[in-house]
Amino acid sequence: MNYICVECKSTFPLESHKWKCDCGGLLNLEFDKKPVDFSKTSISKNHSLWKYIDTLPLEEADVWQEVTMGEGDTPLIKLAENLYAKAEYYMPTLSFKDRGAAVLIAMAKKLGIDRVVADSSGNAGSAIAAFGARAGIQCDIFVADSTSDKKIKQIEAHGAVIHKIPGTREDVANAAIAMVEDTQVFYASHIFNPLFWEGTKTYVYEIYEQMDGKLPEAFIIPVGNGTLLIGAYIAFKELLDNGQIDKMPKILAVQATACAPIQKAFLEGENLVSPVENNGTLAEGIAIAAPARGSEILKAVRETNGDIITITDEETMQARKELALKGFYVEITSAVNYAAYSKYVAKYPELIDQKVVLPLCGAGIKSN
């Protein structure tokens, strides 16, 4: 198993602890995976994402057994005719980031790592801190000083050292990277480390199983750095390569109106995403002005014949209220997905007759 540079194709063993190629290129992961045998997983007694071990970068008898907290296998709930919600707040730290953190931290433990650094707008930090605590790995988590108190308390409760950085999300990332460079500690980044998507891809595997061996026509996916979006795309490709689907579903991506660099590049037909000004949004979980994986995200959306729209804070708050009145209490950022469904149906009326899945990414009590 190796990291492979997306630019120059150099490979590095995982033991190198590289997070970026010497040429500056981002790293992806290459390893042998087997197709998942869904006739086995659908009757497995393992009610977590680890039942898909055949397509994950660890072995059946491996350290994940000491790290898992039952993450994954979240319910798929019918919200309306043809519309399904995947309730990702049923996770140990109440957001889908546990999928990636479980796999990344299990691998870190396997590599004998005892200390990691991560930076986050909140939920990835909570997930890394919790799985780090579970695995006996010390975590240094960098967050913006504007991050919601509840998320900071959650991270601190797990014994992680919190570094509150004034400035933008990019300043936070730079501070984390400076510590990684200074101390040579393992960078448990959900943006740079491709092990994270090996976890988030299980979101799609579960839906495939829950829909009896089919995927919906479209996935609504919120996007800042692309943690869920790139994971979903990897799963689509694997299922396609294995002949388990014959066509990729559309990725209908969602950004916040006040911070939408990927949508801007998409509309302008660009392949590279230029940073924008973050004009301030309540959707803090996706407020990423300079997404490092912008090109990969654009490629994934275009390849699936998908689209990207934006949602205003007003629409988000309205959608959050509507969801809560139906019984689903989600964090503010998560409500963009429900708001996006109505907007997408208005844009593409044929969607109303097609199956669509949206994620309820995080729990309501995470927001103030």
Ligand SMILES: *Cc1c(COP(=O)(O)O)cnc(C)c1O
């Ligand atoms: C992480 C996260 C997202 C997706 O953001 P990415 O930056 O694309 O990973 C969406 N909603 C919530 C609640 C999140 O925590």
Ligand SMILES: [Zn+2]
């Ligand atoms: Zn390179």
